[in-house]
Amino acid sequence: MTNPTLQLPNGETISYLLERRQRRTIGLKITADGLVVHAPKRIFEYQLNQVLQQKAHWILSKLKAREANYIEPIQWLNDEHLLYLGTDVQLQITQHSTSKTAVLTQNKLLIAQQDPNNQTLTCRKVIAWYKKQALADFSRRLEIFAAKLHVPTPPLTLSNAKSRWGSCNSRGEVRLNWRLLQAPPHIINYVICHELAHLKEMNHSAKFWAVVSSICPDYKSAEKELKNLSPQLHRL
Numbered sequence: 001m002t003n004p005t006l007q008l009p010n011g012e013t014i015s016y017l018l019e020r021r022q023r024r025t026i027g028l029k030i031t032a033d034g035l036v037v038h039a040p041k042r043i044f045e046y047q048l049n050q051v052l053q054q055k056a057h058w059i060l061s062k063l064k065a066r067e068a069n070y071i072e073p074i075q076w077l078n079d080e081h082l083l084y085l086g087t088d089v090q091l092q093i094t095q096h097s098t099s100k101t102a103v104l105t106q107n108k109l110l111i112a113q114q115d116p117n118n119q120t121l122t123c124r125k126v127i128a129w130y131k132k133q134a135l136a137d138f139s140r141r142l143e144i145f146a147a148k149l150h151v152p153t154p155p156l157t158l159s160n161a162k163s164r165w166g167s168c169n170s171r172g173e174v175r176l177n178w179r180l181l182q183a184p185p186h187i188i189n190y191v192i193c194h195e196l197a198h199l200k201e202m203n204h205s206a207k208f209w210a211v212v213s214s215i216c217p218d219y220k221s222a223e224k225e226l227k228n229l230s231p232q233l234h235r236l
């Protein structure tokens with residue numbers, strides 16, 4: 001069975017999913033699969049079409065918005081683009097008799113293995129590379145900003161959290177999400193300053209933000225940027 005299509009006034013044709021339901025009105029929603037139409041069981045096609053034509057503007061704008069927010073999942077194959085410190089890095093996978101760990105040269109992340117199309121292996125290697133770099137990179141930044149704040153450099157562990165970029169516990173241990181390594185340096189610096197500030201203020205009071213601001217004056221814009229960037233960073 002093929003999906004029904006709708007010819008829009010602007011000439012565009014879109015296909016949609018039609019679900020007949022026990023209902024009186026026509027319901028429209030935009031899902032990951034596109035337009036889904038819930039229609040009463042006994043509605044004529046021309047009536048359905050009429051309603052869809054009336055809603056054409058809404059449908060189009062919703063579909064466009066979905067497209068704009070859509071983040072392509074990573075294909076662990078040659079030429080895929082990744083983010084590293086806010087810049088573009090391209091995967092370059094070559095066939096080699098022995099498997100090698102990832103190496104960054106200029107803007108290429110080089111990987112060599114027997115089967116260049118082994119996406120599971122490529123994914124594992126890339127993530128291992130990010131974690132290793134993240135630990136080195138974050139440790140260095142933590143040291144620099146701890147010195148600025150006149151506090152001893154706290155112990156650091158990497159986290160894999162889905163919702164948090166960083167945390168600091170009552171024992172003064174800092175955890176940072178390795179995925180942050182994809183973000184531009186000033187964003188990483190902000191998260192580090194934020195967690196370090198918790199060594200002085202274990203809350204989000206005005207006093208806490210004053211501490212953050214003392215070592216990261218642009219924290220407000222950085223926080224906003226990080227929020228907008230989050231879906232992109234979770235691609236990895």
Ligand SMILES: [Zn+2]
Binds near residue numbers: 198203204
């Ligand atoms: Zn906090």
